[in-house]
Amino acid sequence: MTQSVVVQVGQCGNQIGCCFWDLALREHAAVNQKGIYDEAISSFFRNVDTRVVGDGGSISKGKICSLKARAVLIDMEEGVVNEILQGPLRDVFDSKQLITDISGSGNNWAVGHKVFGSLYQEQILEKLRKSAEHCDCLQCFFIIHSMGGGTGSGLGTFLLKVLEDEFPEVYRFVTSIYPSGEDDVITSPYNSILAMKELNEHADCVLPIDNQSLFDIISKIDLMVNSGKLGTTVKPKSLVTSSAGAVKKRHQKPFDAMNNIVANLLLNLTSSARFEGSLNMDLNEISMNLVPFPQLHYLVSSLTPLYTLADVNIPTRRLDQMFSDAFSKDHQLIRADPKHSLYLACALMVRGNVQVSDLRRNIERLKPSLQFVSWNQEGWKTSLCSVPPVGHSHSLLALANNTCVKPTFMELKERFMRLYRKKAHLHHYLQIEGMEESCFMEAVSSLSGLVEEYNQLDATKSMPVEDLPRLSIAV
Amino acid sequence: MSIVTVQLGQCGNQIGFEVFDALNTDSHCPQGLCSKRENEAYQASCKERFFSEEENGVPIARAVLVDMEPKVTSQTLSKAAQSGRWKYGQHSCFCQKQGSGNNWAYGYSVHGPRHEEAIMNLIQKEVEKCDSLSGFFIIMSMAGGTGSGLGAFVTQNLQDQYSNSLKMNQIIWPYGTGEVIVQNYNSVLTLSHLYRSSDALLVHENDALHKICAKLMNIKQISFSDINQVLAHQLGSVFQPTYSVEGSCHYRRNPLGDLMENLVPHPEFKMLGIRNIPQMSENSLAYSTFTWAGLLKHLRQMLISNSKMEEGIDWQVRPPLSGLPTFGKVSLNRELHFNTSIANLVILRGKDVHSADLGGFKDPALYTSWLEPIHAVNVWKTQRAFSKYEKSAALVSNSQFLLKPLDTIVGKAWNMFASKAYIHQYTKFGIEEEDFLDSFALLEQVVASYCNL
Numbered sequence: 001m002t003q004s005v006v007v008q009v010g011q012c013g014n015q016i017g018c019c020f021w022d023l024a025l026r027e028h029a030a031v032n033q034k035g036i037y038d039e040a041i042s043s044f045f046r047n048v049d050t051r052v053v054g055d056g057g058s059i060s061k062g063k064i065c066s067l068k069a070r071a072v073l074i075d076m077e078e079g080v081v082n083e084i085l086q087g088p089l090r091d092v093f094d095s096k097q098l099i100t101d102i103s104g105s106g107n108n109w110a111v112g113h114k115v116f117g118s119l120y121q122e123q124i125l126e127k128l129r130k131s132a133e134h135c136d137c138l139q140c141f142f143i144i145h146s147m148g149g150g151t152g153s154g155l156g157t158f159l160l161k162v163l164e165d166e167f168p169e170v171y172r173f174v175t176s177i178y179p180s181g182e183d184d185v186i187t188s189p190y191n192s193i194l195a196m197k198e199l200n201e202h203a204d205c206v207l208p209i210d211n212q213s214l215f216d217i218i219s220k221i222d223l224m225v226n227s228g229k230l231g232t233t234v235k236p237k238s239l240v241t242s243s244a245g246a247v248k249k250r251h252q253k254p255f256d257a258m259n260n261i262v263a264n265l266l267l268n269l270t271s272s273a274r275f276e277g278s279l280n281m282d283l284n285e286i287s288m289n290l291v292p293f294p295q296l297h298y299l300v301s302s303l304t305p306l307y308t309l310a311d312v313n314i315p316t317r318r319l320d321q322m323f324s325d326a327f328s329k330d331h332q333l334i335r336a337d338p339k340h341s342l343y344l345a346c347a348l349m350v351r352g353n354v355q356v357s358d359l360r361r362n363i364e365r366l367k368p369s370l371q372f373v374s375w376n377q378e379g380w381k382t383s384l385c386s387v388p389p390v391g392h393s394h395s396l397l398a399l400a401n402n403t404c405v406k407p408t409f410m411e412l413k414e415r416f417m418r419l420y421r422k423k424a425h426l427h428h429y430l431q432i433e434g435m436e437e438s439c440f441m442e443a444v445s446s447l448s449g450l451v452e453e454y455n456q457l458d459a460t461k462s463m464p465v466e467d468l469p470r471l472s473i474a475v
Numbered sequence: 476m477s478i479v480t481v482q483l484g485q486c487g488n489q490i491g492f493e494v495f496d497a498l499n500t501d502s503h504c505p506q507g508l509c510s511k512r513e514n515e516a517y518q519a520s521c522k523e524r525f526f527s528e529e530e531n532g533v534p535i536a537r538a539v540l541v542d543m544e545p546k547v548t549s550q551t552l553s554k555a556a557q558s559g560r561w562k563y564g565q566h567s568c569f570c571q572k573q574g575s576g577n578n579w580a581y582g583y584s585v586h587g588p589r590h591e592e593a594i595m596n597l598i599q600k601e602v603e604k605c606d607s608l609s610g611f612f613i614i615m616s617m618a619g620g621t622g623s624g625l626g627a628f629v630t631q632n633l634q635d636q637y638s639n640s641l642k643m644n645q646i647i648w649p650y651g652t653g654e655v656i657v658q659n660y661n662s663v664l665t666l667s668h669l670y671r672s673s674d675a676l677l678v679h680e681n682d683a684l685h686k687i688c689a690k691l692m693n694i695k696q697i698s699f700s701d702i703n704q705v706l707a708h709q710l711g712s713v714f715q716p717t718y719s720v721e722g723s724c725h726y727r728r729n730p731l732g733d734l735m736e737n738l739v740p741h742p743e744f745k746m747l748g749i750r751n752i753p754q755m756s757e758n759s760l761a762y763s764t765f766t767w768a769g770l771l772k773h774l775r776q777m778l779i780s781n782s783k784m785e786e787g788i789d790w791q792v793r794p795p796l797s798g799l800p801t802f803g804k805v806s807l808n809r810e811l812h813f814n815t816s817i818a819n820l821v822i823l824r825g826k827d828v829h830s831a832d833l834g835g836f837k838d839p840a841l842y843t844s845w846l847e848p849i850h851a852v853n854v855w856k857t858q859r860a861f862s863k864y865e866k867s868a869a870l871v872s873n874s875q876f877l878l879k880p881l882d883t884i885v886g887k888a889w890n891m892f893a894s895k896a897y898i899h900q901y902t903k904f905g906i907e908e909e910d911f912l913d914s915f916a917l918l919e920q921v922v923a924s925y926c927n928l
Contacts, residue, residue: 001545002573039545137572276546278484278699279654283574288620289656292896345656356829357697360685365651374893376888380653381577467886468893471912473919 001039001384002139004270004283006071007130007159009150010105010112012177013145014073015081015255015285020144020263021069021092023390026239027267030390040274044070046134070134072097072127075149076116077104080092097131099123107152110432111190112154120155124162139273140171142266142281143203147195148179157198164202173269174203175262178334178408180212188427189451191439192431196409197443200450204287206298207265208405209333214258220330221306229286264389265333268397271351271383279356281349281383289381290345290401295450299399300338302331304393319354319394323362326398327370334408341404342461344386347381352394354384373457374465396463405467413447420444476609476729478533478714479525479601479903480538481629484575484622485547487614488540489699492551493707494614495536498525500563501711501862508826508860513724517859520726522717528602537605539597543586543621560704567601569594575620579661580783580904582624582670595632597864602637607638610641610731617665618649619659627668634672641731644673645710648680648880657897659888664906666881666913670921674740679706681701683783689703690786692756708862709749712869715820717855727855737853738818738873740846743924746877750777750870752785757863764867767823774821774870775835781814781876794840815928816842816874818851825866828856843928878925880896885918 028041037047037059049061050376059065069092073083078100085093099120103114132138141163145152160310163172174198179188199206220429272281291297326348329337350359359382372379388393419425420440429435482491502521507514524704526534534556540563542548548570569590575582583789602608609632615626625645633642646665649658669676684705688697688768713734715728727733738747752774753765773785780792790814819841823831833854861867891897892911902908 039741078856139573158846231690274552278489280544280546280574282574284574285620285655288576288578288897291900293898301673355696355698356702357685357689357694360650360652367652374658375891375896376652378651379656381656383652468890470886470889471919473916473923 001043002137002273002283003043003070003135003140004140004142004256005128005135006044006069006144007074007128007147008071009074009143009156009159010149010323011075011077011080011146012149013156014075014084015070015145015150015178016175016259016262017073017085018084018089019256019259020266021071021089023263024189025067025092027390031387037061037062042136043115043270043274046070055367059301066091068092068094069097070131072099072131074099074123074124074151074155076101076112076155078102079436082143088337097127102363105154106428107185107187107191108150108432109147109154109194109427110429110469111153112150112156113158113194114154114432114434115225116151116155117158119161124159125166128163128166132170138170140173141167143172143174144262145174146177146179148177148183148185149191149444152177153191153195157195157425160198160202171204171287172202173283173286174199174206175266176206176208177262178208178210178412180210181213181411187419187428189412189419190425190429193416193443193447193454194439196412196450197446199294200446203295205291207301207333207399208264208298208408209301210264210335210408211258211331213335214261216330217261217306217333218257225309232352241331261333261430265303265397268303268349268351268389268395269399270382271387271389272349273386275385277383277385277387279382279384281347281381285381286399290399291343291349292376293453295453296344296401298401298405300336301333301400302326302398302403303333304331304396304398306331316375318357319364320365323348323366323395324397327366334405336402336404336408338400338402338404339370341371341402341406341460343376343379344401344457345371345376345379345381346370347383347384347399349383349397349399350394351385351396352388352392354394356384359384371461374460374463377465403454403458406451409447409451413451413470416444476524476732477605477609478536478609478612478721478731479598480525480536480539480612480614481503481598481614482538482551483613483626483629484619485542485818485819486616487622487814488542488547488551488617490645490703491538491707492554492693493539493615493700493703494710495525495538495555496558496560497704497707497711497862498715499534501715502803503560504862508865509858513859516726519714520746524609524714524716525604525660529562529903533559535564536561537601538563538567539567539593539594539601541570541597541621543569543571543582543624543625545572551881553646567597569597575624577618577620577655577657577661578900578904579620579624579664580901580906581621582620582626583628583664584624584905586621586625591628591632592908594629595636595798596789598633608637608640609729610643610674611637612643612645612731614726615665616646616647616649617662618647618655619661622647622861623661624824627665627672630669631672641674641735642672642740643675643677643731644669645679648678648682649768650681650685651883657900659884659891660897660901660911662884663888663914663918664911667670670745670917671771673745675735675747676745676747676828677749679709679749680783680880687754687784691784692757693753694756705754709869712751712824712867713749713822715824715861716726717824717857734871735822738871738921740818740850741823743921744817744873746881746925747871747873748876750774750872752777752868753864754784767827767866767868769831769870770866771831771835774868778816778819778870778872778874779814779841781874794838803859812876816851816872817928818842818853818873820853820855820871822855822869822871823867824855824857826858826859828866830856875925878922880920881918881925885915885922
């Protein structure tokens, strides 16, 4: 069994990270009734004897003593991290896993990337190495950050290059929160585009998410719960947005519901690697199956169901509804409509009491309405994990490598150009040592290159699928 | 003589468990429909082939479990131990921490060499426990990374190290609508490598097994466990002991040798399939009676029309009239209706087995012209019934049955290869484009050979 380390960068990254660790503890508490430190827990947590001072405290088997998250928390201002350390999760983190500063990055990618990057490079390396040493077999780094700000965006992407150089064999999965249209940070287009270049070049896999979509999903849930239309009540723990029943009680803060969705995404992504099932899917299989060409590693995700009703029996119809919903544009975590764009590959990760026949039936049912690229007409990757998420009897995470990410990127470029043409706020960036106008130009051209690749694939959409002439051999 | 089983990857290990369980359950089944002495001889023969003895009487499977991540093997070991009727050897398992990521190249070029010594040592220990070795039975899937890539590597090693022993690979053909996106690449690479190093490939298609579960067994929510149990039943009906020439209480000693001798006359044609009749849920079994004539008539038509189960058989398909060219020579663009065979082995078990008439299988029209029916058909009859079926028949055949699926997989892999999609994942670990081309060339040759039967 392998381990993963979560690196949470910036305000957004740390707030999501906090929700993630809380829900992870909740999930493991629900599954692991006996309190034994097993391989599933060890993928995200260390077992430490807190009485031992210094490093010697790790316990590898037996009863759980004290769980410590395999995490590195980075923020260039102290507010968020301090709050975490004073909050109910303070015991889960090691004070040695933090890197903080006081002044913040001022929503400036250049400050985060160039200034703090060089200032903290050594410290970052040291903390990462330490966390890697605590792992028996480190498989993946999960980086959580936002694209629109300064720290998450700048320092978060600086990290990627460091990870690539220092741990070339370990996967880098990045969860990136993209700025929505009405983002209140004026320079977010600059920050995002500059960050995109780094994601293009140094990430193995990116899960883009945008706040607007998360917000829409929450509104939908609230509507359903409060409308009273359903008759029966919704199971509170089953809301994909809630932290009810979490081990550590905390007051719901404004972004909590949205962050919980992202936290659930990460838990479901790793569930088949941690828990048993009849068709397992490890993290290295995600990259292998969903990334046909190195540059095209952006995966659109959707989580269903968003809530479970209190019925005990789940008729087949509801199970099938779960599959249908996964492809609807209302359930995607970014503004995208995969059904009307071209699929390069699609993964369905199912948890709970679902069998292979249910999977097959739904794939057959949904296939005709989806368009797959000509060389991957049956591009489905599936996995079955027996352990359902807390509060649900079954759930589905769909990951799609689909050209529907193109509009998001193109919009971002639009907003960027609107600012850049007027050279608005540019001086804040150019005054940082190491930043020149060419950095901006390179970043835009990197994004344009990516969009062009998606365009070329889209162009093949309406062409008839022809079989290429086969190798002929002398008989 | 004994068979050493090597179970590779998630699929291989999950299936392996069901196979040993089915073999063990059947050999202890009280409804053998024969004398006590007969039953004991059957049990002893089964044990010799598949189990070794432990001190407190619990048989240990002659198997080596290999996987590159620990979840499945630990589950398999504990399931067996919990049954109380048999178990795996304590030290028969080799596993690592990080899987092969569905990457054939990783399984073959990285895991293979790295763990070669450890795995071959485990196999050696198991071989040493056998009084005499009939050969190896390797269970693996084609779609993933460990079963397929590491499986190909291990088979090659077995060929080098045990060149006098036979190797039969049990391969799982994945569902047509993907379980794994790169399954066609993995399958092409696996098949081409196994064709060079294995003696026979026993193929089971997930789609076919799934249909059997749905239509014949009437299972509503089909799980992989159900599918594996159908497979185990089919394998059991072939590998359980059968009479040798001396008849009653004397069972064949060399299962793999006998199978290969009858079914693989030419190294170009190695692909074998199993058809089984009857196959039904236990509830239905209580209400059914069979005659040998009825069973064999259906089985023959299943063979000719390339049907995998006794429901939905196409009775329109007829063998070609002698003297006229067989339909098999028509190009693949048209539906290949008639399934030409190279060799067939019919295994009959149960009541009144000696009265069964196999004339239908000896019709020369069923076979390709370069083998006389007398050499192409073999029949093994055993009185001892199998797994609660009063009468059961299994047909192992070397025929064109896999031609269309093989052609389909090669075609899809070729299309993907032309766009170079996913190739960087393989070249990263040392499988270059030339290796792909070699594999394609070999399989096109196999397709052509089967097509021209």
